[in-house]
Amino acid sequence: MLLALDAAEKAELNGDVPVGCVVIHPEHGLVASAFNRREAVQDPTAHAEVLALREASARLGRWRLSDCTLYVTLEPCFMCAGALVNARVKRVVYAASDSKAGACESLANVLSDARLNHRCEVSRGILEEPARLQLQSFFRAKRKKRIQE
Amino acid sequence: MLLALDAAEKAELNGDVPVGCVVIHPEHGLVASAFNRREAVQDPTAHAEVLALREASARLGRWRLSDCTLYVTLEPCFMCAGALVNARVKRVVYAASDSKAGACESLANVLSDARLNHRCEVSRGILEEPARLQLQSFFRAKRKKRIQE
Numbered sequence: 013m014l015l016a017l018d019a020a021e022k023a024e025l026n027g028d029v030p031v032g033c034v035v036i037h038p039e040h041g042l043v044a045s046a047f048n049r050r051e052a053v054q055d056p057t058a059h060a061e062v063l064a065l066r067e068a069s070a071r072l073g074r075w076r077l078s079d080c081t082l083y084v085t086l087e088p089c090f091m092c093a094g095a096l097v098n099a100r101v102k103r104v105v106y107a108a109s110d111s112k113a114g115a116c117e118s119l120a121n122v123l124s125d126a127r128l129n130h131r132c133e134v135s136r137g138i139l140e141e142p143a144r145l146q147l148q149s150f151f152r153a154k155r156k157k158r159i160q161e
Numbered sequence: 162m163l164l165a166l167d168a169a170e171k172a173e174l175n176g177d178v179p180v181g182c183v184v185i186h187p188e189h190g191l192v193a194s195a196f197n198r199r200e201a202v203q204d205p206t207a208h209a210e211v212l213a214l215r216e217a218s219a220r221l222g223r224w225r226l227s228d229c230t231l232y233v234t235l236e237p238c239f240m241c242a243g244a245l246v247n248a249r250v251k252r253v254v255y256a257a258s259d260s261k262a263g264a265c266e267s268l269a270n271v272l273s274d275a276r277l278n279h280r281c282e283v284s285r286g287i288l289e290e291p292a293r294l295q296l297q298s299f300f301r302a303k304r305k306k307r308i309q310e
Contacts, residue, residue, distance in 0.1 A: 056248035057175040057211050066204055075205040090243030090271050094264070098240050099205035112278070115243070119276055120269065122239050127268055129261070 013107060013139045014043070016083045019047040019060070020146060026052035030150050031059035033084040034069040043080070044139035060084060061092035064100050076100050085112030085143040087136075093122035096132055103133040128151030162256060162288045165232045168196040175201035179299050180234040182209035184217040184226070192229070193217035209233060210241035214248050214270070225249050234292040236263030236285075242271035246282055252282040256292030267306060 020032030028048045035044035044067035049058040061084055069075050082104040087110040088096060094115075096104055104123055106116065116120045116134060123132040169181030184193035195212035199205060203282045210233055218224050230252040237245060237255065242264040245253055253272055255265065264271045265283060272281040 050224055054222060054224045055215055055218050056226070057206070057215055057244050058224075059247075062206050062211075066206055069204050073201045073203060075199055075207075077205070088275075089247065090264070091240050091247050092243070094239030094243055095206050098208075098238065112276075115239070119274070121287070125268070127261075128239075 013083045013085070013105065015042070015045060016060075016085050016107075017142055019045050020085045020143075021047075023047040023049065023052075023060070024150055028052055028084075030146050031060045031084065031086045033064040033082060035064050036081045036083070037068075037072065038079055040072070043071045046097065057091065058142075059089065059092050060123065061088055062095050065095055065101075069099070077103055081105065083138075085139075086110050086147065087116050088123075089113045090115040090120070090122065093120075097122060097125075097128050097130050100130045101132050103135070105135045105138050107137070107139045108147060109136070119142060162232050162234070162254065162292075163192070164194060165209075165234050165256075166288065166291055166295065168194050168297075169234045169292075170196075172209070172298055173196065177201055179295050180209045180233065180235045182213040182231060184213050185230045185232070186217075186221065187228055189221075192220045193242050206240065208241050209236065210237055211244050214244055214250075218248070221275040227251055230254065232287075234288075235259050235296065236265050237266060237272075238262045239264040239269070239271065242269075246271060246274075246277050246279050249279045252284070254284045254287050256286070256288045257296060258285070258289075 016032040020030040028051045031048040044064040046063035078100040165181040169179040180197040193213040193216035200209040227249040236259040
């Protein structure tokens, strides 16, 4: 998760909400590291998780990531939670909750939906405090900048 | 929707489930046309809708697609429905329902979720019959091939 927090910092440089993500394979170790790039590349699907899943799949040469664990600094949204299920990710670990758009606990629980053809193991709240502070600091600076403009 | 059905046919050539999608802009017309390429490129996020949203954003140079209508031959899953909301798509039109993974009516209704920061207009069942037959024919041929092997 420390690696995911490091990745998140890079998102801020482009004015993107700082969310970072890594994918770990039991043998190959780190197979993907990504951060939110929606603003940087003007792509609505360029959340950290989607980019990391694409990177891990390219690295391993297969779309099924059923032996991988994904660490992300913020609770995944509907798009990202759906992508994690579609990729058959074994385990998802996230830091801060997202009361406005989180789909793994806050608004819904896509990762554990028994009607879908895959369920991910989930761990919440790992390094929650630094992840929350990183996000708060970003939004505080953004508001301050807006007021000054 | 006829263009989306045509696009879906191309997916079959790679052994991918035939789902096709187009994005229409009120002035520029067709700004994206895509089909499911999960197997072809071994990418779990390469559903027709995600690829079409990425193509439309690249074409228009912005991630907000609030003036666009997306046509797709099958009810979007959680990942794709979440992506449509994230991209602020104005209107979504789909043909066949997906009782196993559809997140726009069947298992959930992500596109109209009042808790999210955007809601898409939705039309269902347009050219449902040909879309359903296209999917059924693909799965029937797949089962037949499996039995013969």
